[in-house]
Amino acid sequence: MVGNSPQDFIEALPFARALGMRLEEIGDGKARISMDWDPRFVGDPATGVIHGGAVSALMDTCGGAAVMSYPGALTTATIDLRIDYMRAATPGQRITARAECYHVTRRVAFVRATAHDEDSANPVATAAGAFTFDRKEGR
Amino acid sequence: MARPEPVQQVKRRRDLALKTLVDSVPYAGFLGIIFERHGDELTAVLPYDEKLIGNPVLPALHGGVIASFLEVTAIIELSWAMLWDEVETGRLTPEAMAANLPRLPKTIDFTVDYLRTGLPRDGYARARVNRSGRRYASVHVEAWQDNRARLFAQATGHFLMPPRGNG
Numbered sequence: 554m555v556g557n558s559p560q561d562f563i564e565a566l567p568f569a570r571a572l573g574m575r576l577e578e579i580g581d582g583k584a585r586i587s588m589d590w591d592p593r594f595v596g597d598p599a600t601g602v603i604h605g606g607a608v609s610a611l612m613d614t615c616g617g618a619a620v621m622s623y624p625g626a627l628t629t630a631t632i633d634l635r636i637d638y639m640r641a642a643t644p645g646q647r648i649t650a651r652a653e654c655y656h657v658t659r660r661v662a663f664v665r666a667t668a669h670d671e672d673s674a675n676p677v678a679t680a681a682g683a684f685t686f687d688r689k690e691g692r
Numbered sequence: 693m694a695r696p697e698p699v700q701q702v703k704r705r706r707d708l709a710l711k712t713l714v715d716s717v718p719y720a721g722f723l724g725i726i727f728e729r730h731g732d733e734l735t736a737v738l739p740y741d742e743k744l745i746g747n748p749v750l751p752a753l754h755g756g757v758i759a760s761f762l763e764v765t766a767i768i769e770l771s772w773a774m775l776w777d778e779v780e781t782g783r784l785t786p787e788a789m790a791a792n793l794p795r796l797p798k799t800i801d802f803t804v805d806y807l808r809t810g811l812p813r814d815g816y817a818r819a820r821v822n823r824s825g826r827r828y829a830s831v832h833v834e835a836w837q838d839n840r841a842r843l844f845a846q847a848t849g850h851f852l853m854p855p856r857g858n859g
Contacts, residue, residue, distance in 0.1 A: 568754035571743040593722040596767070597796050604719035605799040606763040610756020614746075617755070630747075631755040635803040 562618060569614050572607060576618065582654035584618035586611060590645050601644035605678075608668055609636050611650045612680040616664040619652040620684045627687045629662060634682035642677045646670040654684075662686040708786035709779045710734075713771055716793045720764045723757065727768060732776055736765040738815040745812065753810025758835065761817055762847040763802055766831040769819035770797050770851055795854035797829060802849040810844055811837055827853055 563569045563576045563586070572594070578585040588611050596604025613634055620629040642648055652666035666680040706729065714720055714727050723744070728735045738744070738761045746754025775794060778784035784794075817835040824830075829851045836843050 565748060566754065567743050567745040567748065568757050593718055595718040598716050598718065599793055599795055605802060606760025607719060609759035609763065609802065610754065613755040613759060631806045633803065633805050634759065635801060637801045638799050
């Protein structure tokens, strides 16, 4: 992690900055990151719905942030990530992802995540992934 | 037997149809993805750009960029396969396509394997439609950078096909 404030974590990642991601909350293996709807991120012009890839990028960033905030974490990288798309995100609405690093082994972190638009009762997407986990030396 | 269509005319029609399809996806343009075509085979190209970086220390492409590149490639390949016959027979002209953009397949799920670090240089990807029914499709995508045999990512996705008229 680079920088001191949580938002510095996002600002240090050029692509997260390009998508306008905002780190809302981070700590203890959990993270919440949001992203505004933007016409440049649209996947289907007939509906104005944001591209699945942009949602993936949000989930991946949020998953990585959750792992980095797990006690003892040094670095991480995504091994695999599966995203299930429940419904189209409503055009114009902000999307918020929540990720939780729910288990770590010596080398691997397991993460699940969900994404919502402004309707917090119905998820837009859920994700599950494995990330590499490197610990700080000298516990 | 009818005379075959002049080759330049065939190429122009196919290229224009492909361009219309790709240009209709703003997010593909945002990432800078372009498509090269040989016959019906497509290769997606992701030219390197500084904004695509996720880890500035290494530096490495952002995992979300890689997932996005693979998903864009899968959807364009699937749409291209869906429209190919109509474009070839002339039932769908590029002009008609531009005026009334075709509905695109919707992603049901998408799983990405990150095999190697995405280096700060151009990436390439090709998708294979393993199964495409009336309602559902399964697509596999492979992406590489310098060596075709050394993939840096691959993905499998399932898609809901848009309703197509028989007219």
